[in-house]
Amino acid sequence: MKIVVLVKQVPDTETNIKVGDKSINEAGVKWIISPYDEFAIEEGIRIREKSGGEVIAVSLGPDRAVEALRTAYAMGVDRAIHVKVDDYVTFDSTYTSELLANLIKAENADVVIGGRQSIDTDSSQVVVQIAERLNVPHVAMALKLEFDGNKVTATREIEGGTEVVETSAPLAVTAQKGLNEPRYPSLKGIMSAKKKPVDVKKPEELGATGSKLEVVSLEPPPPRIAGRKLEAADAQGFASQLVKALREEAKVI
Amino acid sequence: MADVLVVGELKNGELKKISKELTSAGRKIADAIGGKVHTVLITDNVDAFAGDLKAVGADAVIGANLGEFSPEGYANGIFAIIQEKKPAVVLMPHSAQGKEYSARVAIKANAGIVADAVGLSVDGGKVVAKKPIYSGKAYANFKVSSEIQMFTVRANSQEVTPKDGAGAVEKSGASAGEVRTKSISKDLSGGNKVQLADASIIVSGGRGIKGPENWPIIQDLADTLGAALGASRATVDAGWISHSHQVGQTGKTVSPNCYIACGISGAIQHLAGMGSSKYIVAINKDGDAPIFKVATYGVVADLFEVVPALTSEFKKVLG
Numbered sequence: 001m002k003i004v005v006l007v008k009q010v011p012d013t014e015t016n017i018k019v020g021d022k023s024i025n026e027a028g029v030k031w032i033i034s035p036y037d038e039f040a041i042e043e044g045i046r047i048r049e050k051s052g053g054e055v056i057a058v059s060l061g062p063d064r065a066v067e068a069l070r071t072a073y074a075m076g077v078d079r080a081i082h083v084k085v086d087d088y089v090t091f092d093s094t095y096t097s098e099l100l101a102n103l104i105k106a107e108n109a110d111v112v113i114g115g116r117q118s119i120d121t122d123s124s125q126v127v128v129q130i131a132e133r134l135n136v137p138h139v140a141m142a143l144k145l146e147f148d149g150n151k152v153t154a155t156r157e158i159e160g161g162t163e164v165v166e167t168s169a170p171l172a173v174t175a176q177k178g179l180n181e182p183r184y185p186s187l188k189g190i191m192s193a194k195k196k197p198v199d200v201k202k203p204e205e206l207g208a209t210g211s212k213l214e215v216v217s218l219e220p221p222p223p224r225i226a227g228r229k230l231e232a233a234d235a236q237g238f239a240s241q242l243v244k245a246l247r248e249e250a251k252v253i
Numbered sequence: 254m255a256d257v258l259v260v261g262e263l264k265n266g267e268l269k270k271i272s273k274e275l276t277s278a279g280r281k282i283a284d285a286i287g288g289k290v291h292t293v294l295i296t297d298n299v300d301a302f303a304g305d306l307k308a309v310g311a312d313a314v315i316g317a318n319l320g321e322f323s324p325e326g327y328a329n330g331i332f333a334i335i336q337e338k339k340p341a342v343v344l345m346p347h348s349a350q351g352k353e354y355s356a357r358v359a360i361k362a363n364a365g366i367v368a369d370a371v372g373l374s375v376d377g378g379k380v381v382a383k384k385p386i387y388s389g390k391a392y393a394n395f396k397v398s399s400e401i402q403m404f405t406v407r408a409n410s411q412e413v414t415p416k417d418g419a420g421a422v423e424k425s426g427a428s429a430g431e432v433r434t435k436s437i438s439k440d441l442s443g444g445n446k447v448q449l450a451d452a453s454i455i456v457s458g459g460r461g462i463k464g465p466e467n468w469p470i471i472q473d474l475a476d477t478l479g480a481a482l483g484a485s486r487a488t489v490d491a492g493w494i495s496h497s498h499q500v501g502q503t504g505k506t507v508s509p510n511c512y513i514a515c516g517i518s519g520a521i522q523h524l525a526g527m528g529s530s531k532y533i534v535a536i537n538k539d540g541d542a543p544i545f546k547v548a549t550y551g552v553v554a555d556l557f558e559v560v561p562a563l564t565s566e567f568k569k570v571l572g
Contacts, residue, residue: 010387013502013522017390024391035503091386091393093356094365119502119525120387123368124347128324128356137325137433140353153437157497159264159349159448161441167434177503178496212365216381216394225532229540229551235558239566242534245550247570250532252511253454253478 001053001147001169004104005044005077006114006127009061009068010034013119022215033068036115038182039175043145044113045076046180051147053110054078058103060096062086066198073193074185081199083206091121092213097129102206105134110150112172116141124174131172139165141176255288255378258340260331261306262348263294268302269451271346273309274411278373279344280310280418285375290418291338293425295319295327300422307420309413317425321436322350326429328357333427335362340401342380344373347405348450355405365397371410371508371529380404388502388525408451409508447481449500454511455530457483457500459523461516461537461556465493470557471515474564477571483507483527485517501526515556519544536560 011017011024012032018025033041044055057072059065060083069080083099104112112134114127124140131138139145143162144155150169155162157176185193230245232238246253257279261272272292279290289312294302299316306314319330331354335343343362345355347369359366372383379396382404386393397403449455456475458468468482475482483505484498500507502522512530517523519535519542527533528547535548536556545551552559 013388013525017387019391024387091395092365093368094359097360121368122385122506124352125356125359125366125368128353129360132328132357132360138353139434140324141349157349158439159450160446161439161497163439164437165434166437212397212399213367214396214398216376216396218386219392219394221385221389221392221528224547225549227533227545227547227549227551229545229553232552232554235554235562236566238552238554238559239562242550242552242563243566243570246511246532246534250511250549252532253567253571 001047001051001111002107002109003044003047003053003055003111003113004107004109005040005055005057005072006100006112007037007041007057007059007068007072008034008118009059009065010118010120019218019220022218024218031064031067033071034115034118034120036117036175036177039177039179040113040115041072041075041077042180042182043175047111047147056081056107056109058083058100060085060099069198070193071185073196074189075183076189079199080196081201083201083203085203091215092211093123093125093129095208095211097126097133098208099203099206100126101130101133102208103201104130110169114174116174116176127172127174134170134172136170136172137167138172138174139167140174142173143176143178145173145179255286255341256338257283257288257290257342257344258335258338259290259292260343260345260351261292261294262346262350263296268305270413271348271408271451273305273413274408275344275346275406276306276311277309277413277416278406278411279342280416282342282373282375282380286341286378288341289313291315291340293317293331293334295330299424303420303422307418308415310416310418312419313421313423315423315425317427319427319429323429323432323434323436324353324357325434326432327354328361329430330427331358332361334425335401343401343403345403345405347407351405355403359403362401362403363399364401364403365399366403366405367395367397368405370404370406373404373406373411385529389528407508409453409510447479449481449483449498449505449507452481452507453509454478454480455483455500455507455509456480456513456515457485457517458488458515459485459517460487462488468494470560474513474560474567477564477567485523486520514544515560517544518542519547
């Protein structure tokens with residue numbers, strides 16, 4: 001099995017975001033692997049441990065994205081490819097999916113796994129777009145994945161429950177929390193990851209046709225409705241005040 | 254023509270509110286760019302819903318019988334309708350299903366797509382979509398430069414405004430075509446309750462509920478309000494409730510009109526999932542808990558006393 005795992009670097013949730021005109025100010029931002037992509041890396045490694053083959057971690061982004069690939073190496077992937085997009089605005093899923101699909105096609109991968117969404121844009125688009133571009137089936141929100149040759153049986157989350165589906169490789173998968181428990185990179189892994197090669201690809205080598213989104217502007221979040229703490233003598237007092245506030249002031253219940 | 258095509262959604266044979274929200278939003282866009290609104294429903298019983306959609310601005314209500322949900326089948330069918338109607342703008346729900354087929358539809362139509370939009374406006378004949386990014390710490394405005402502009406839209410983000418459309422009913426011959434992922438079985442044991450993603454009211458419990466045996470206190474309030482039951486990561490990690498209830502960074506992102514947080518401290522990862530809720534009620538003994546920074550109404554008190562009192566008070570006024 002040749003497995004490609006998609007790794008996106010995103011700001012740590014706890015990082016303060018300073019909004020510029022069309023991009024964020026990256027100074028002081030701590031970058032991490034998008035949490036759902038960690039499940040993707042782990043699953044890729046587990047499939048290889050069972051079925052053999054190789055796991056290739058791919059990250060699209062500016063120079064700093066290499067750090068995410070080093071982490072993937074430390075977890076146990078076999079190869080790393082950095083799709084280097086210097087002025088990358090991480091927003092355009094169709095541009096991203098075209099570059100990545102072209103790369104994956106050239107690698108002739110059997111399985112592509114990414115997180116169910118990245119936590120910077122929450123779009124849930126790229127992996128399924130790649131499936132469409134490669135003309136292969138996909139399993140979204142995977143909770144369990146079993147391979148029997150090319151036959152794939154998966155359990156996935158759906159609205160209100162779970163579903164078992166059958167399909168076949170080549171395919172694309174998006175990882176939901178619960179698919180596995182990602183391993184921590186070992187110290188030895190971290191040390192050896194520093195020396196491993198990262199293959200660099202430029203967009204022009206991958207032949208993407210260009211962006212289809214225009215960033216008009218970024219802005220800070222809208223101000224919240226001013227809050228207040230209620231004062232009451234007892235639970236009943238709080239309850240009657242809350243009911244009044246929600247029904248007469250907010251008019252939401 | 255500058256038509257808008259809306260894809261609606263049904264659940265258990267009933268129209269989901271998002272279908273009206275998107276039709277209403279589509280009407281506003283169509284009025285601004287000069288076109289019609291076509292609302293597509295995947296059903297063989299489109300006549301039953303035409304009136305509801307006409308009343309919020311649908312000029313045509315199109316029924317497509319694509320069978321049981323599959324992302325490939327829905328994408329094939331919806332794309333066939335797009336080819337026929339040639340809309341300038343396509344609006345799809347950012348629901349569990351919508352996320353999946355929209356990605357395929359965008360590629361088939363060679364369209365740019367903005368996913369999880371919460372605001373839609375028109376500038377110079379093009380839609381401007383606003384969406385939260387970086388866990389709601391910033392908002393971005395996008396235009397789509399391809400010929401067809403596609404958007405998935407978050408539930409509860411669009412107002413439903415009455416406006417009469419022509420309401421013609423059409424039955425599409427579009428088919429699901431080849432589907433390579435076969436559904437073997439479904440477990441919908443949690444399926445009859447209100448779903449988090451669509452809920453306009455959510456009642457959530459956190460570590461402050463102390464143990465899984467206390468969920469009924471939270472569930473009673475949720476049931477009284479017709480609300481969905483949410484949970485913080487701490488309660489899910491402790492095994493008190495299934496992950497499908499988790500709200501937050503590694504759970505669900507929600508935007509209800511009202512979010513009632515009971516015994517939730519409000520870690521930044523939790524706020525990332527519910528921070529765009531319109532009204533937030535926080536009930537927590539710890540007055541310094543971060544949840545109070547975002548709460549519209551803060552109650553510093555013991556949830557075991559306040560929540561049951563609130564439930565009985567609501568039972569009284571809601572009958």
